[in-house]
Amino acid sequence: MPAEQPTILATSGGLKPGARTRLEFDLLLHHAVELSGVSGRAPRVTHLGTAGGDQRAFNAELDEAARLAGIQFSHLNLFTMPNHPDPAAHLLEQDVVWVSGGSVVNLLAVWRAHGLDSILRTAWQEGVVLAGVSAGSICWFQGGTTDSFGPELRAVGNGLALLPYSNGVHYDSEARRRPLVHRLVADGTLGETHCTDDGVGLVYRGTSLVEAVSEVRGKGAYRVTRGEGGDVLEEMVEPRYLG
Structure with a gap:
């Protein structure tokens, strides 16, 4: 059952420490499933861990979390x-694609080498919900800020551009993120940039931001733009708490 419109959930969250397992799915990942509209069967969610090098140990921890959540999970x-012999067929069979964090620069290069840039665009257009955290958020936008090149944050500008904005993640937990976004928007390196505190996600229907959602109270989302005089404007988007 595809989503009614092309849908993206771009987050700085989705996982939490587990009670009996190291990880559990948090409210944002569950919301990605809800956005798909699936009912009457176990949701099909596939995980792309490209940004972290497809770590099998991490995959196994996600498998445990999925079992507890009642989700038909794959990688x-x-x-x-x-x-998978046919990655396109596999992705198009899913309700949700969840992309983990890591190096967004490496992720984009590997995806393009395997043709996943066009495959994921088709999946999005066909109603598969695209979602993820950190690198798995930035990838859907024109670009954003990243530590993929080293400890000093830099701009990345070759995202998949399904969404015509840039993206800032971990906006409240990494002190250098906010000032860099402001500087890059001010000098025109980044256009309108949508940012999330940890535990917050942004829901897009088509290319329109429809709401911010949160798995943690007291967090925010932000729209950062450049004013006519060159000043940077930051507008808070109040999230809806999912709990």
Whole structure:
């Protein structure tokens, strides 16, 4: 059952420490499933861990979390070769694609090498909900800020551009993120930039931001733009708490 419109949930969250497992799915990941509209069967969610090098140990921890959540969970690994003979068919069978964090620069390069940039665009257009955290958030936008190149944050500008904005993640937990976004918007390196505190996600229908949602109280989302005089304007988007 595809989503009614092309849908993206771009987050700085989605996982939490587990009670009996190291990780559990938090409210944002569950909301991605809700956005897909699936009912009457176990949701099908596939995980892309490209940004972290497809770590099998982390995949196993997600498998445990999915079992507890009652989700039919799978992985599309690209290292050392795709683990599905037809990645396009696999992705189009899913209700949700969830992309983990890591290096967004490496993620984009590997996806393009395997043709996933066009495959994911098709999946989005066909109603598969695209979602993820950190690198798995930035990738859907034109660009954003990243530590993919080293400890000093830099701009990345070659995202998949499904959404015509830039993206800032971990806006409240990493002190250098906010000032860099402001500087890059001021000098025109980034256009309108949508940012999330940890635990917050942004829901897009088509290319329109429809709401911010949160799995943690007291957090925010932000729209950062450049004013006519060159001043940077930051507008808070109050999230709806999912709990």
